[in-house]
Amino acid sequence: MTSLTVSGRVAQVLSSYVSDVFGVMGNGNVYFLDAAEKQGLRFTPVRHEGAAIAAADAYYRTSGRLAAGTTTYGPGYTNALTAVAEAVQAQIPVVLVTGDAPTSGPRPWDVDQAAIAAGLGAATFTVTRDAAGAITRQAVDYALTQRTAVVLAIPYDLAALGAADEELPEPAAPKVRDDVDGGLGQVARLLAGARRPLILAGRGAHLAGAGPQLRELADRLGALTAGTALALNLLKGEGYLGVAGGFGTDTAAGLMGEADVVLVAGASLSPFTMRFGHLLGPDSTVIQIDTGLQPTNPRVDLFVSADAKAAASHLLSLLDGDVAAGAWRPEASRRLASGPGHDPGSTESPDGRLDPRALASALDAVLPERRTVVQDGGHFIGWAPMYWNIPRPQDLVMVGTAYQTIGLGLASAVGAARAVEDDRTLVLASGDGGFLMGLADLESLIAAARSAVVVIYNDAAYGAEIHQYGTQGLTEKPMLIPEVDFSGIARALGAESAVIRSLEDLSALRHWIDAGAKGTFVADCRITSAVRAPWLTEWMKASRAAKAAVAG
Numbered sequence: 001m002t003s004l005t006v007s008g009r010v011a012q013v014l015s016s017y018v019s020d021v022f023g024v025m026g027n028g029n030v031y032f033l034d035a036a037e038k039q040g041l042r043f044t045p046v047r048h049e050g051a052a053i054a055a056a057d058a059y060y061r062t063s064g065r066l067a068a069g070t071t072t073y074g075p076g077y078t079n080a081l082t083a084v085a086e087a088v089q090a091q092i093p094v095v096l097v098t099g100d101a102p103t104s105g106p107r108p109w110d111v112d113q114a115a116i117a118a119g120l121g122a123a124t125f126t127v128t129r130d131a132a133g134a135i136t137r138q139a140v141d142y143a144l145t146q147r148t149a150v151v152l153a154i155p156y157d158l159a160a161l162g163a164a165d166e167e168l169p170e171p172a173a174p175k176v177r178d179d180v181d182g183g184l185g186q187v188a189r190l191l192a193g194a195r196r197p198l199i200l201a202g203r204g205a206h207l208a209g210a211g212p213q214l215r216e217l218a219d220r221l222g223a224l225t226a227g228t229a230l231a232l233n234l235l236k237g238e239g240y241l242g243v244a245g246g247f248g249t250d251t252a253a254g255l256m257g258e259a260d261v262v263l264v265a266g267a268s269l270s271p272f273t274m275r276f277g278h279l280l281g282p283d284s285t286v287i288q289i290d291t292g293l294q295p296t297n298p299r300v301d302l303f304v305s306a307d308a309k310a311a312a313s314h315l316l317s318l319l320d321g322d323v324a325a326g327a328w329r330p331e332a333s334r335r336l337a338s339g340p341g342h343d344p345g346s347t348e349s350p351d352g353r354l355d356p357r358a359l360a361s362a363l364d365a366v367l368p369e370r371r372t373v374v375q376d377g378g379h380f381i382g383w384a385p386m387y388w389n390i391p392r393p394q395d396l397v398m399v400g401t402a403y404q405t406i407g408l409g410l411a412s413a414v415g416a417a418r419a420v421e422d423d424r425t426l427v428l429a430s431g432d433g434g435f436l437m438g439l440a441d442l443e444s445l446i447a448a449a450r451s452a453v454v455v456i457y458n459d460a461a462y463g464a465e466i467h468q469y470g471t472q473g474l475t476e477k478p479m480l481i482p483e484v485d486f487s488g489i490a491r492a493l494g495a496e497s498a499v500i501r502s503l504e505d506l507s508a509l510r511h512w513i514d515a516g517a518k519g520t521f522v523a524d525c526r527i528t529s530a531v532r533a534p535w536l537t538e539w540m541k542a543s544r545a546a547k548a549a550v551a552g
Contacts, residue, residue, distance in 0.1 A: 004035075007154060009132035009163040010097065011035035017140050018066050018095070020418055022046055022055035026072025028099015031159040033070065044418055044448055047440035049079035051411030053149065054399065055444075056094045057087045058412035061397045062372060063419035064207075066093055066144065073099035073156065077113055081120060082405055087149035088121040089402035094149045095140060100126060102157035117151045124151040129158055133166045183304040184311060187287050188318035190261050190302070196328050197223035198259035200244055202273075203230035204266020204290060205308040206393040211235065213312035214265055220319055224332050226256060228267050229385050231393050239329045241336070245273040246535025247385045251339030255332050257281045264288045265308040269297035272535070276542035342386050345531070347503070353528040354500070356380060356457055360387035362503045366510050367453060368425040368517060374416050376400060376409025378431035379463030380527075382535050395424075400434075407437030410445060417449040425517055426452040432481055433462045443493050446520045453509065454495075454522040456486050459529040467532045468540060483526075490522035497522040 004012060011032060014021075021036055022044045023029065036043060046052055052069030059067040071080050077098045087094045101110040114124040125139035136152060143150040191197055199218045205211065211234045218225045218235060225235035226244040233240075241252040253275060256262075262284050267273060269288070280286060280299065288300040289311045295303040304311060345357025360383040367388070375384050377400030390396045399405075399412045409430040417426045426449055435442075435456050445452060457463075462479045470476040490497035498508035500523050512521045 004163050005031060005160050006127060006129055006132045006158045006163045007031040007160065008035040008038070009166070010127060010136045010152065010154060011039045011041065013133045013136040013168070014068060014095070014097070014140070015039040015041055018068050020044065020056075020059055020067045021070055021097075022059070022067065022415060023052040023070035023097075024049050024072070024076060026076050026099070028072035028074070028076065028154070028156060028159075029070045029097060032097055032154060042418075044414060044444070046411060046414060046444045048411070048438070049076045050083055050408075051414060051438065051441045051444065053080050053083035053087060053094055053096055054408045054411035055415030055418075057083060057090075057092045057149075058374060058397050058399060058415035059419045060092055060094060062394055062416045064394070065419070066095070066140070067415065068095040068097055070097040071099075073101065073113070074109055074111065078111070078116070081116065082403070083408060083411070084117070084122055084149050084151075085120045086400060086403040086405055086408060091147040092149065093143040093147050095143055095152055096122075096149065097152045097154070099159065100153035100155050103155045104157060113151070113153065122149045122151055124153055126153040126155065127158070129161060130164045131166065132163045133168050137168060183302065184306075184314050185318065186302065187263070187289075187304060188315055190285060190287065191221055191223075191263060191315070192319055194221070194223075194261035196258055196260045197221045198256055198262045199223050199225045199235065200227065200256075200262060200264045200267055201225070201231045201234050201308075202228040202265065202267025203393070206231045206234050206266070208266060208308040210265060210307075210309035210312050213309055213316065217312050217316055217319070220316065222326060222329050223263075224255060224259065224328065226252070227393075228270075228273050229396065229398060231267070232385055232390055232396050234393050239332060241332070243385055244279060245270075245275055246538050247382045249339070249341050251336055251341075253279060254339075255335060259284050262286045264290075264300070265312065266290060269299065271542070272539075274299070275538060343534075349528040350530050351528050353459070353526050354502070355531055356383055356527045357387065357531065358503065359457075359500075359525055359527060360384070362506055363455060363523075364388045366506050366513065367427055368451075368513060370424045371395065371427050372416060372420045372424050373397065374399065374409060374413045374426065374428045376412070376428070376430040376434045377404070377406040378434050378457075379467065379533055379536060380429065380431050380457040382533050383457070384429045406431065406434035409434055410438035410441040413452065413454070414441060414444045414448050417445060417452055422450065424451075428452065428454045430454065430456055431463065432456060432458040432460065432484060432486070435486065436481070436484065439489070442490065442495075442522075446493055446495050449520050451517045452520045453517075454490070454520065456522065456524050457527050458484070458486065458524055459527050460484075461529050463529050464536060466529050467536055486522060486524040490520075490524075495520040495522050497524065500525040
């Protein structure tokens with residue numbers, strides 16, 4: 001036996017992959033945290049176990065580097081499950097290091113943690129004394145190659161025992177799918193003959209590093225470009241239409257609908273991206289390139305299973321001659337310039353509270369240009385990608401969209417704050433309902449952030465439910481939230497803060513930024529619930545149409 005304990009071996013192997021660990025200490029992980037400190041891992045404490053994985057998830061989304069979350073067994077573990085489900089659904093690699101029942105059998109308070117994880121789609125790797133290092137490496141490799149959350153369990157009775165000596169091989173280099181020949185010849189011919197080509201990039205293209213190659217391909221073709229919200233501005237340049245889906249403008253959507261050949265790279269073509277089936281014209285040819293094995297939407301006409309970067313590079317080599325597109329970009333530029341953009345909102349509302357659209361526009365002018373935005377889920381989810389300048393895909397961390405959650409924003413901001421470059425300001429956009437869910441970790445953010453701004457869209461309600469169900473005549477009582485003074489809470493925890501009731505009140509935020517933007521500033525913005533987001537209107541219309549079709 002070596003001098004390392006089982007927990008020490010786990011920490012030793014993890015240190016080859018991660019530099020940061022987020023979590024809450026308890027009986028089940030106290031020995032692991034002691035070992036992690038000895039290995040030089042940076043531990044960021046959070047105040048609720050639900051934040052452990054959410055923070056590690058956002059750390060990866062912001063930096064592209066793996067992080068770990070850690071909890072104790074039992075209630076600590078179950079508290080983290082919503083964030084685990086979000087990571088699984090969003091295909092984010094993350095490792096949850098947790099305690100577990102002893103090898104002698106479950107105690108009265110233990111639950112079947114592996115079965116619970118399996119129900120969420122997460123695999124569990126339980127370490128042993130003889131193979132703690134090998135099993136840890138297996139878990140991490142699985143998380144990275146499958147792009148998912150994994151649970152690394154340390155049985156309680158093994159945590160402090162000595163670990164066996166192990167000869168561990170060097171980690172294998174990650175495999176990249178590069179079998180791009182099949183089907184790309186046909187793709188090249190379709191693109192070369194297109195009169196109105198469109199390239200739509202998603203998060204998969206961003207993660208593959210395919211932005212420059214796809215941008216060059218678009219310029220070679222004279223194609224228009226667009227991105228999903230998670231690939232915002234990846235293909236920005238001449239002919240860029242912005243976000244495809246409910247966060248985009250109607251003018252841009254109209255142009256996308258006229259494309260005759262659409263190349264989709266690393267995007268799943270979700271209902272939101274596709275505007276519930278109305279984004280692309282019925283006669284357009286849709287080509288999808290993705291690392292999956294089959295198309296993700298029935299609208300796809302030609303599917304190529306390949307890495308987006310490798311495929312784009314190969315297509316560039318195939319497109320040596322002239323292509324058909326000519327006047328497509330100039331025409332699109334004229335129409336974009338003359339067509340309406342996003343509604344600027346109003347300086348007045350029926351209840352005297354702020355119009356969130358006008359507020360978002362004003363905030364864009366105030367917030368530091370070098371910003372990384374964490375966007376919580378809720379009715380307000382579109383205001384940041386619609387109205388704020390967000391330079392790069394990694395500068396927009398949208399959490400909760402995969403699993404349809406709210407309340408992960410504060411926890412995610414903690415992870416993003418640890419990952420952002422020193423010259424960037426973290427900006428969290430949250431709603432009052434979600435903020436209250438994660439309130440314990442406002443203290444965690446204040447402790448972790450070098451420079452952070454928290455924008456709370458405070459409408460004293462669960463806004464999405466007000467618009468979806470209150471308008472149908474259902475009682476609004478469960479949808480309302482008493483007015484909370486988030487500014488007062490923030491100051492009590494050590495942040496700068498102000499209540500924003502008018503656009504002039506943003507001067508307090510501006511002064512804080514001008515003074516160096518050090519620490520955390522919480523802007524408690526009192527917005528009206530009278531404004532319905534256009535993406536929600538679109539979703540509600542699609543839902544009514546689907547219900548009518550079933551009833552008919």
